[in-house]
Amino acid sequence: MNLKPIDTLLVANRGEIACRVMRTAKAMGIRTVAVHSAIDATARHVREADLAVNLGGAKPAESYLLIDKLIDAARASGAQAIHPGYGFLSENAGFARAIEEAGLIFLGPPASAIDAMGSKSAAKALMEAAGVPLVPGYHGEAQDIDTFRQAAERIGYPVLLKAAAGGGGKGMKVVERESELAEALASAQREAQSSFGDSRMLVEKYVLKPRHVEIQVFADRHGHCLYLNERDCSIQRRHQKVVEEAPAPGLSPELRRAIGEAAVKAAQAIGYVGAGTVEFLLDERGDFFFMEMNTRLQVEHPVTELITGLDLVAWQIRVARGEALPITQEQVPLNGHAIEVRLYAEDPDHDFLPATGTLQLYREAAAGPGRRTDSGVAQGDVVSPFYDPMLGKVIAWGENREEARLRLLAMLDETLVGGVKTNLAFLRRVLAHPAFAAAELDTGFIPRHEAQLLPPPSELPEAFWQLAADAFIQSEAAHRRADDAHSPWAARSGWRSGGPAEIELHLSCQGSSRKVRASGQAQLQGDNLLVPGAAQQRMSAIRQGDTLYLQWQGELHAVSRFDPIAAAEASHHQHGGLTAPMNGSIVRVLVEPGQAVEAGTALVVLEAMKMEHSIRAPEAGTVKAIYCREGELVSDGAVLVELS
Template sequence: MALAAAERGRGCLGALRRLQWNQVRIFVKWASTIGGHSIGKILIANRGEIACRVMRTAKKMGVKSVAVYSEADRNSMHVAMADEAYCIGPPPSQQSYLAMEKILQVAKVSAAQAIHPGYGFLSENTEFAELCKQQGVIFIGPPSSAIRDMGIKSTSKAIMSAAGVPVVEGYHGEDQSDECLKEHARRIGYPVMIKAVRGGGGKGMRIAHSEKEFLDQLESARREAKKSFNDDAMLIEKFVDNPRHVEVQVFGDQHGNAVYLFERDCSVQRRHQKIIEEAPGPGISPEVRRRLGEAAVKAAKAVNYVGAGTVEFIMDSQHNFYFMEMNTRLQVEHPVTEMITGTDLVEWQLRVAAGEKIPLRQEEILLQGHAFEARIYAEDPNNNFMPGAGPLLHLSTPPADRFTRIETGVRQGDEVSVHYDPMIAKLVVWAEDRQAALRKLRYSLHQYNIVGLSTNIDFLLSLSGHPQFEAGNVHTNFIPQHHDELFPAKKATPHEVMCQAALGLILKEKMLTDAFRDQSDDKFSPFASSTGRRINICYTRKLSLLDGENVVDVAVSYNQDGSYKMQIQDQTFLISGEILKEGDSLCLRSSVNGTVSKSKLVILDNIIYLFFPEGSAQIGLPVPKYLSAVSSGAEQSGAVAPMTGTVEKVFVKAGDKVQIGDPLMVMIAMKMEHTIRAPKAGVIKKVNFQEGAQANRHAPLVEFMDEEAESK
């Protein structure tokens, strides 16, 4: 403690030393037991970034790791990282990552003493925890009784109320009839939150703003809950307007000890799912922080909690807080807590599961600095955050260091699978205060460059740069409230950037031409020249580029000194530059009318990608008509699948009349429910998929009669 006290107040370096000192004290305290550790091999019953995260700590501790994988994940990063790996079934999670008996069989075959469930999948499955115990395998998590009590929201609310933890008003009873739930919603007062009793991760959760929409929202929540948790029981709660979502990291051991590691703010969400998290919560006073932590420890002790857990609270504008639920597992956002406390919570999990005590007393857990976590998803924020799948054709990230963590389970060339969650990575940054951490976050997001599928990186930049976010004025309604600023209308790309794209294309052509010349025996071939003479246009050429749907013509003149004159409309630019190799990436260093800049350059599939320190641009190359696909008017004549998925429910049949926006069917894809709506008013000609069928992306789901047929 003397070192920590001596360093207090010495800025970033002192903060780092304090965090390191926490880790040193933990190591010293446990050094005498580490040699006799009873867990020498663990099986990770999960995939992706959390499996890789657990393996890194296991390797650091000298513990062997066993991976399980579906056929879709055969070449994945977590399989490559593991000491051993076993295939457990086809891609659908019900036949692989949720197949309890298969996973336990692998544990037996591999002689793993313990199973780490990660998050999601089986992490909060009471039956799985009990099966592990019965078969003599350590479940790295709480006892099954705690999972059961906290997993059923109605039970958890009753336990919390009895333990003196404040709870929000609601109905958590057994009568699940429509009329009963509707009556309680009326009694509580709209708006109300409809939540799956066994819910989590935003699944089975809907807001009803009025009695008119209550039953539709209830049915939708039930469907999703049944699919996700095999239980469609619901509870009703008063919806707190513009609340904050504040959660507390707790940790318990088998000796009756429990501590809290401060709070995280996870308020900014889309689809009731977190998108950006930070620790500690902005604007929360030390007194409120203490009361939050003590309430969370009460919650943990009420169920004899063991291991890592998170107690989630709703907080109103006056900083009153109410118990919402307890996640009986390691949370996705646990790294921000590790960053501000200098701890490794996965190491704590393994040691506590082996019977050791929590390494630090409450007064020894120090809070220092501020941390952010941004979840990078394969999704399209401009299309209601629709998740996507596909290959990561180009992937480059900011360099990892003590203050920057990149938690991921994918590499360049890997595929984001349609079968699982679309999260690509978590970018975690730390600095000595919130403003410094926010600058670090934005700087690092600019360095996170992905080509091959849509991501939310630009949206995260817009969000983290919003003045209200910078001020810490966060709440769960943040994105809808600031929608117009967060989703500004797309502006035309500056002509200077169009010139840089043209330069990048010309220099890339030159690189390929030079490579051809070096390998060719015919040095005088016109294809071995990149001066413009090769294409017989006397050192000039016209490039047509696409800025969105707009064609931009660039007239390029090749100068003798290797520079270029480019003209767009009535503007003329003097351009020069070169392509440099930096690691596995190409960088374009360019001068536009004397202004020098540097950007990362990627050219793939008729698109030029430029990644600048302050933003990015995508410039297309027009495809000749004879190579273009047949007209994309399919959506005008019907509804198509936004992605590969399973048809869950069909609302229409041939001959039905529908209006624009009417629901046609519900699809389940990437662990989400998507309602497919009519793109226009008309009469249904044909429904191509029935309930339970699998539909590929862009497949025509429902066809409409043409207008002539309708009028007859």
């Protein structure tokens, strides 16, 4: 087979996967082209590319989901090939077909393979015919509520609604009882349409205490297909993976081989080419059930790379050029253990709602042996409401699982993010939990240990405020008078002749405020605050403009000074209304002025970062006024509905 030349590669995606693909391509001597929406013009993946093409718009439907514009961008830039990344159009058969028809190379499987496995319903029918065990459910063509109601009654509640063409937890809802089915189905269909352009759904029995185990497969155009070991992705929230590791703890070589061979059989049955993942549910007895096949590279591919020493993106490029896989199944390495966590801009204290804002502070853990961070952002970047809130992935490798776990915990301690809410502290609690250390894994891990993983927000102690005051005052050194920077009279440290250094500050953090007297006991050295004691502590304390970011018990807190008089004058009551929890767009307004509502009634549906969020009445009352309309973009904190 003649090799196809690829000297220019367009990446039809954004974020950390676009950055990762471009870095690998450049290392192979390939020129890279980025595409971007109007609001992504200065994004990191654009800055790292050799050439960038503006698609316009802001929402995915106005930019990254426009096939014609992507094809035109490839032609205009001289690219011979397109890498789809993951998400967006990565599993869209029409996109793969359009690329092939344009005479370009698609770094993914043939359109026919995406057609076969891109639809969860079609994939399950195919696996059923092949004799692969399936979770009981319905995956037919009829999409009316009566069909889903009958199917749910037949297999028994609870059931799981899933987007037939989806992934990543989008368009997925757990339904506990029949009374919840209609609303959940409608919401899931809207999410699926928004994220994938396809509202079709399937329903399955919701299996209790399963493990989520997936197999990385790779196939070339010469008939060879391998499985590159497995990953455990059981730690999930909102049906989206949070922690992934390879290999899966506790699997025997026989079970690994059985699942791997089943995955290869599935891939070969549809003429698969390139990187793909076959996902299974594994129960406590060791029985496994086919869930779906993702016909693309997965977010969690780095853990497979770390235990095999292989570069899967480089393999994608070589296979797309027509090269054969360089090793056989018997030669696939399995060395050590790797664990990855997904760093999200989200608020774990409020049901993991996506967060938006500017990354005022962003520092990654130091690189080194067994340490890796894949990210798509940098300090100063803006996290918008239009895309997935993942900032990046932090990955560690060790000779064994415990070494990898401890190394990853150390990396999380070094990772600092300020300006937006993140799940960083939550990830630390997951990795430090005794049940995780003992590899007691299943998809119910987070709900089962919710009390420890998601403790209620507590009031910051006086010790925190004291350290914040010391750090704040000492960080003021940069503001001393330029004409006499060394004079104690020019300092704002509270130094005075004949007495101890003291100064009072009014500080605010997390909605609380204190009047604190700085003592100067803790000493600021660079970006670290040294705390005296029997065992001297060191914590990060970083000044960014008027904000001090202070690390306390594993979390980074933003502390600022305020004028109490000005704050009192500026305070006002905001109509007593319900506000938007984040930036987003109004999908549906479900009530009218004058309407009586019960506690828990959905009033407005807000879409942000490709997921829907219902704004519900906190108590029974009457709708007094509505301050939003369907299709409108609203900001975090904007009043949406007023109740009396």
